[in-house]
Amino acid sequence: MGATTLITVAPTGAESAKADVPALPVTLEELVQTAKECEAAGAAIVHVHIRDDDARPTLDPSRLRDTVRALREGTGLIVQLSTGGAVTDPYEDRLAVLDAEPDMCSLTCGTVNFGDDVFMNPWPFMVELYQRTQEREVVPEFELFDLGHIAALNRLLDKHGLPYGGHVHCDLVMGVPGGMPGDARTLVAAVEALPDGATWSATGVGRTSLPVLFAALSAGGHLRVGMEDTLTLAKGTPVTANVQLVERAAAAAALARRPSMPAPDARALLGIKRR
Numbered sequence: 001m002g003a004t005t006l007i008t009v010a011p012t013g014a015e016s017a018k019a020d021v022p023a024l025p026v027t028l029e030e031l032v033q034t035a036k037e038c039e040a041a042g043a044a045i046v047h048v049h050i051r052d053d054d055a056r057p058t059l060d061p062s063r064l065r066d067t068v069r070a071l072r073e074g075t076g077l078i079v080q081l082s083t084g085g086a087v088t089d090p091y092e093d094r095l096a097v098l099d100a101e102p103d104m105c106s107l108t109c110g111t112v113n114f115g116d117d118v119f120m121n122p123w124p125f126m127v128e129l130y131q132r133t134q135e136r137e138v139v140p141e142f143e144l145f146d147l148g149h150i151a152a153l154n155r156l157l158d159k160h161g162l163p164y165g166g167h168v169h170c171d172l173v174m175g176v177p178g179g180m181p182g183d184a185r186t187l188v189a190a191v192e193a194l195p196d197g198a199t200w201s202a203t204g205v206g207r208t209s210l211p212v213l214f215a216a217l218s219a220g221g222h223l224r225v226g227m228e229d230t231l232t233l234a235k236g237t238p239v240t241a242n243v244q245l246v247e248r249a250a251a252a253a254a255l256a257r258r259p260s261m262p263a264p265d266a267r268a269l270l271g272i273k274r275r
Contacts, residue, residue: 009035009045034242050067078103107141108126140164145176169269199221
């Protein structure tokens with residue numbers, strides 16, 4: 001496999017309101033159309049949060065199953081469901097996300113202050129979620145919001161072995177108020193602490209999106225972009241579609257001589273089960 005860049009798009013999230021961000025894809029039709037556009041622009045993974053009929057975050061099991069099915073029918077993207085949901089979702093609902101049989105899921109390796117809220121991920125929950133991913137043959141992406149989360153990831157792997165597929169892939173989520181800052185120095189420190197052989201992407205939230213993107217590319221990492229994480233292309237210039245962020249990431253990767261990784265190559269890298 002040549003030097004390529006795995007691009008993940010996170011189109012919706014659970015924080016922004018549709019009333020405040022009209023371009024946010026919240027219906028199933030909007031999400032599938034967004035995924036198609038982003039796949040054509042170079043994305044290989046779609047990181048999915050869903051909304052209910054009132055555009056509020058939900059972990060409704062039937063909606064999750066319908067979403068996974070529709071994305072598989074409409075795209076070739078790797079479908080990664082969020083097990084974080086909204087910060088208010090109970091642990092039981094977050095564990096049940098795996099019942100929708102996604103290709104991947106997020107697995108956050110510790111509790112973090114999240115703006116004015118607290119995103120709870122205590123050790124027993126992490127272990128139960130991880131063991132379920134192994135049993136269900138779902139590949140986890142380890143979400144790391146702080147350097148201490150990397151220590152927890154190493155502990156998890158030491159105690160419970162490798163994930164399904166045999167490969168460790170992480171996402172450094174940077175720039176969240178309460179988590180690690182989105183700068184090159186912190187990114188390098190985080191990468192140096194990752195398990196041997198792990199691959200990683202980086203997410204810069206808000207105004208850190210471009211600094212983190214360039215730092216990740218220069219350090220040999222992969223990228224996550226999307227309206228879950230940033231709503232502006234530049235100061236005063238709102239994002240009008242997720243595909244703009246994917247196109248910008250793909251263009252930067254091409255300039256770095258590491259063009260976008262096709263989804264089939266990403267499936268092979270990550271050990272995704274054929275479903």
